[in-house]
Amino acid sequence: MPFYVNSRAILLALTLLGSAEPLALAGRKSLNRPVASGSAVTATEASRAQERLAPSVDHHQHLLSPASAEARLPLPVQLPEALARLARDRELNWNDSAGLAKLFVEDGLLFTGDRWISGRQPIAAYLADGYTGPYRFKPIGYRVDGPAGQIAGYMVEDDGTNVHFAFFHLALSKGADGAWRIKSETQIFPGPMVENPVTARQLVTMLDSAGIRRAVVLSNAYYFGVGRPGAVPDEYDKVRAENEWTAQQVGQFPDRLVAFCSFNPLRDYALTELERCARSGRFRGLKLNLNGAQLDFQNPEQVSKVRRVMEAANKHRLPMIIHVRSGNNYGRRDAEVFLRQLVAAAPDVPIQIAHLWGGESFSGPALSVYADAVSAADPVAKNLYFDISGAWRYGKPEEMPEIVTLLRRIGPERILYASDAPPSEAWEEFRKKLTLTDKEIRVIATNVAPYMRGR
Numbered sequence: 302m303p304f305y306v307n308s309r310a311i312l313l314a315l316t317l318l319g320s321a322e323p324l325a326l327a328g329r330k331s332l333n334r335p336v337a338s339g340s341a342v343t344a345t346e347a348s349r350a351q352e353r354l355a356p357s358v359d360h361h362q363h364l365l366s367p368a369s370a371e372a373r374l375p376l377p378v379q380l381p382e383a384l385a386r387l388a389r390d391r392e393l394n395w396n397d398s399a400g401l402a403k404l405f406v407e408d409g410l411l412f413t414g415d416r417w418i419s420g421r422q423p424i425a426a427y428l429a430d431g432y433t434g435p436y437r438f439k440p441i442g443y444r445v446d447g448p449a450g451q452i453a454g455y456m457v458e459d460d461g462t463n464v465h466f467a468f469f470h471l472a473l474s475k476g477a478d479g480a481w482r483i484k485s486e487t488q489i490f491p492g493p494m495v496e497n498p499v500t501a502r503q504l505v506t507m508l509d510s511a512g513i514r515r516a517v518v519l520s521n522a523y524y525f526g527v528g529r530p531g532a533v534p535d536e537y538d539k540v541r542a543e544n545e546w547t548a549q550q551v552g553q554f555p556d557r558l559v560a561f562c563s564f565n566p567l568r569d570y571a572l573t574e575l576e577r578c579a580r581s582g583r584f585r586g587l588k589l590n591l592n593g594a595q596l597d598f599q600n601p602e603q604v605s606k607v608r609r610v611m612e613a614a615n616k617h618r619l620p621m622i623i624h625v626r627s628g629n630n631y632g633r634r635d636a637e638v639f640l641r642q643l644v645a646a647a648p649d650v651p652i653q654i655a656h657l658w659g660g661e662s663f664s665g666p667a668l669s670v671y672a673d674a675v676s677a678a679d680p681v682a683k684n685l686y687f688d689i690s691g692a693w694r695y696g697k698p699e700e701m702p703e704i705v706t707l708l709r710r711i712g713p714e715r716i717l718y719a720s721d722a723p724p725s726e727a728w729e730e731f732r733k734k735l736t737l738t739d740k741e742i743r744v745i746a747t748n749v750a751p752y753m754r755g756r
Contacts, residue, residue, distance in 0.1 A: 355512030361719030365499040401425035410485040448475040501550035511724035520547040526565030548583040559585040579617035586620035598635040615647035625659030636670035656691025688719030
């Protein structure tokens with residue numbers, strides 16, 4: 302019988318801005334919480350930043366809300382009632398030795414991360430005395446095979462912080478009385494490397510350090526639409542809440558930041574959320590991640606859904622930033638569909654192709670399609686722009702000559718500086734990895750997308 306796991310196709314290549322160190326947990330409930338990043342920039346640092354060449358705008362940034370940080374973990378599963386009852390009893394008796402002893406078999410085992418404890422009574426005594434507060438089990442998978450079973454997942458603080466402080470695995474045995482008991486329990490510390498939230502204030506501090514005045518903040522709401530429909534409970538509520546969180550954060554710095562909303566364009570709620578974002582007046586544009594949507598460019602029905610979203614964005618005069626790559630085979634054929642069927646549906650607004658060629662591993666054939674259209678003054682490409690984050694982030698050293706050649710065919714005036722990473726680090730990497738002239742770098746650094754002009 303399979304091990305039931307409800308996991309999400311999190312896009313590892315879309316690494317978000319992460320200024321704080323990952324959450325570190327050492328031992329049983331001893332928390333080493335990192336100091337929040339984003340401390341004030343000194344006058345000397347700010348002065349030095351202004352003296353060196355720095356981009357006018359970072360056209361591709363993200364924040365990280367508490368909800369989206371947790372969404373990067375696998376989703377929990379719903380346990381069968383008998384297993385769920387055992388997990389609840391294990392949680393309720395977290396500090397009750399007598400109650401815990403009833404949940405283990407007589408010769409049960411507990412692995413604490415550094416040693417084994419044998420026997421239900423020693424295990425119960427250890428667990429009852431070992432924690433300073435309640436916790437809960439967050440299962441991400443289970444298995445039942447006759448009288449044997451398993452549950453695996455995370456141990457989570459039950460004090461409102463929602464900290465995932467350990468991994469757990471329960472091996473279960475069903476007794477003659479029909480009750481499930483724990484045959485062995487394994488606890489591994491620390492828990493998963495959950496990224497700390499990144500706020501607008503932290504981002505502005507990092508922009509100051511890099512000498513960058515403004516940034517475009519792309520909502521992570523599409524995270525909640527990754528995977529099959531229905532995988533995330535109340536998905537649209539979470540999408541809407543994430544867009545609102547982003548707008549609220551960005552609204553604290555109206556002279557520095559602008560927000561783009563996001564969602565999965567293949568979902569039934571896509572047009573509803575677009576209309577809501579447009580009416581709110583809190584978003585400058587729309588971010589689409591076609592990899593997160595897992596768009597099949599050769600599926601006319603799916604392409605038609607995205608086209609309707611782009612037509613609506615055009616109607617509302619919402620510029621778009623689009624992560625085009627949607628799979629490993631992304632190349633000329635997909636780029637032609639994108640250009641002729643999707644870009645053509647939004648002729649009146651700027652469309653920014655994220656990561657230069659569209660995302661992740663370099664695709665010369667796809668970038669060639671866009672370079673050909675721009676260099677030939679094809680009307681469909683009149684409002685096309687390209688952000689540079691992909692070139693330094695995903696391009697391999699041996700690919701740099703082709704990347705630079707195609708970039709020059711497009712023309713530096715269409716290339717927007719963008720990082721999708723900590724600002725100072727990204728700017729230095731961009732200058733170091735691309736063999737561009739000082740003049741070309743200066744043009745890219747000072748380019749400002751049409752949707753940011755006049756601010």
